[in-house]
Amino acid sequence: MGNLRPVIWQEAFIKAVDEPDRETLARLIREAEMAIVQRRRQLENPANYRDEVRAMKLATLAMDSIKAQKLGGVRNLTLLKDCCSFQKSA
Numbered sequence: 565m566g567n568l569r570p571v572i573w574q575e576a577f578i579k580a581v582d583e584p585d586r587e588t589l590a591r592l593i594r595e596a597e598m599a600i601v602q603r604r605r606q607l608e609n610p611a612n613y614r615d616e617v618r619a620m621k622l623a624t625l626a627m628d629s630i631k632a633q634k635l636g637g638v639r640n641l642t643l644l645k646d647c648c649s650f651q652k653s654a
Contacts, residue, residue: 573599577623581630590635593627600624 576599580592600620607613 573603573620573623577627580627586635589630593631593635596623596627 573596576592576596580589580596583589583592600623604610604617604620607617610617
């Protein structure tokens with residue numbers, strides 16, 4: 565996932581939220597979370613990408629909710645914390 569286009573994480577997120585199969589959903593959520601982490605690392609100056617950073621935070625919150633509701637999984641507090649702290653630095 566070297567040099568991600570900004571929309572890669574968005575495409576991964578959309579695939580995940582539209583997936584009815586639980587196993588595939590779990591895999592797609594992991595992929596979307598990884599894409600968000602990779603994209604955040606690419607942003608040298610988050611203030612220049614304030615809207616995208618906010619969208620990543622909202623996507624992370626949505627996936628956290630989906631995991632809890634549809635997968636009965638635990639919340640990814642590390643990713644959520646990282647995303648929220650990244651938002652504050654933007």
